[in-house]
Amino acid sequence: MDLDLSPVEPFRAEVRDWLRAHVPAAALPSLETEEGFAAHRAWERELHRARLSVVSWPERYGGRDATPLEWLVFEEEYYAAGAPGRVSQNGINLLAPTLLRHGTPEQLDRVLPPMASGEVIWAQAWSEPGAGSDLAALRATATRTDGGWLLNGQKTWSSRAAFADRGFGPFRSDPAAGRHHGLTYLMFPLDAEGLTRRPIGRIDGKPAFAELFFDDVFVPDSDVIGAPGEGWRVAMSTTGNERGLTLRSPGRFTAAADRLVALWREHADPADTALRDRVADAWIRARAYRLKGFETVSRADDVGAESSVNKVFWSELDLALHETALDLLGPDGELGGEWLEGYVFSLAGPIYAGTNEIQRNVIAERVLGLPRAAR
Template identity: 45%
Template sequence: MVARPDTVTTSVGMTLREDDAHQRFRSKARAWLASNLPSGELPPAHTREGFELRRDWERRLFEAGWAAVHWPSEYGGRDATVRESAIFTEEYLRAGAPERINGLGLNLLGPALLEFGTLAQCRRWLPSILRCDDIWCQGFSEPDAGSDLAGLRSVARRDGDEFVVDGQKIWTSLAGFGDWIFALVRTDPLAPKHRGITMLAIDLRSEGVDIRPLRQLDGDPSFAEVFFSGVRVPTDQVIGDVADGWRVAMHALGLERGSSFGAHVGCSRDVDALVRLREIVAEHLADDLADGDLDDRIARVLVRSEAYRAMSRRMLTRDELGIAHPAEASAAKLFRTELRHETFDLGIELLGELGELSPGSDELSSRFGAEFDAIWRHWHHEYWYARAAKIFAGTSEVQRNIIAERWLGLPKEGRDVARAG
């Protein structure tokens, strides 16, 4: 494993050394995780058995108060500070704890409810998110409204105390296991493009909802299309105000793009796995490695993972001080997804033509052994997921536009096109 520094000095002049209270919190979290982690490897999360075992784990987290440490205690949190939340995320990842299965509810909807929701909505949905009684998915993208999210065509017509929803959502993560969806719909077709949009919480068990799984290359069936045909939604399930859904959505997407506190642990772990993968391959393929400059490229991603670690800590410090830049989340999301993409590409390239083989291949098992098999199962899944990461939460191209316009002050893309014409 690669040795890494314990402290990082940030550009705002602070060194992230933990005081006694932070160290006690870290020790408490580390001890609880060590005593309560499920034994053995769980089945994949995209299987029903694996999903339900992770739901049991989530309930254990909730009962102990660890499901969302930064949420108010009245909803099951610990009233933790930003720093304490980052500490717990780091310890969770370092412990190799199970993948969180209600991440969209936990990281997007929950904070949006705390910011825009009514008291009744918070009491109704927040505890059930943490207990995983309700699994939430996100209904933003549509066939003709991916990166151009404001071009969505799903509509909701007011009918007394209900909205009647018709339309389609695509690329809907967790819809295969979901109970609820927070969806953007157009409630005023005559309003300007970014207005007249409302966010609704919709029960996926409602009449008129049709979920059609989209099996991915890694075999995960939880991705889906969702169709709405005359679905009736009570008006008290509007999140925020009617026709103000764009503002709620941008708040949620900012959280998704900037949810990097602790993510540097995962990036560092992936790079460490890449280094170990390189060692295993070198032992068995000797001088037959596919590319002579691979070591230089591995060193590059190692350096970049340390740069991302510093970026993550810098964002944490700025967030604590209340001086976070609105485009900083886009910069972190772009850096993180590009780094992971390069890391997993390198792992495939290490094996040359053998990199085309799937986990469990007799050829790979006989050649490299059991340790390699365990790494390769993870690698194969993450290789494909790293490609998706360049699309979800806003494509890398969208993030570059945000950085250019909101941070560097460059002209908007449309203005450049107009001038060129």
């Protein structure tokens, strides 16, 4: 057992030097606004030119074939440098791993390069009004037609969909099959004929997600991922990424924890031992998440249901980091700024990617082996 990072230090140094020279001095406008979305897309292009937008991907799609450890190091440097949020993260972290596992070579060649460059930005379309935690209750349909499928129904809470270019998600293609069967995983353009999108203001009013109405939206067969009817299995192969390390890398939390310690230094009231305790605790938890990441990439086996353990941990850590920062800021905590933007973002963490209640069910039943029961 060792924690010898010296073999990846040259890569770390390259990333650090590039970021030092290129990260915008002033924070970009929020990526959940039209102006900010465009600015973040331009930043993705810049990252891509340096081949830093998707370091862990194969070279032929714009990556560097970076090892999981190199990816962790990239993320540490990225967030330590205060670089902009990743507007294309849903594509890079959720769709791409699914395609790499289930996609055809044609799909990979067609979809991945423009995703890597920020030319096409993807939105996840899973939830429906009647299918949130109970995703298998989804009702939006895909009906066979000549050369493809016709989509009908409604998706909602689709992150980034207000400004993104394309979406992906499961649709019910065989209504007669059981809940987890007869689903098909599809990709579609958000400006398709018959598709109406209505942006939804999140809790601070910014249009961070949207609802999507499908009225005979045509999707060619070439945009089906995996076999028709296999959508549940295909979708579930993404959730490990969503709940696991790849969506929320340790780097963002260790960077936030270091900033929190700096904020404590600036604003600390030495008599407030309760706040001191929370600052230290948040830093310790961020360190634990970092080390757990090293543990995960050292393992040969698939983490599987253990990704739910990760999701509960990072989502609660993110909240703790930001709540503590706002408390340190005192009466200024409610004023706009990076901590507040991060706080609003962190509020959604325990809800998206499968609520933490669902994650705890998964942990209890599939990791601990407790008996299943009616909910």
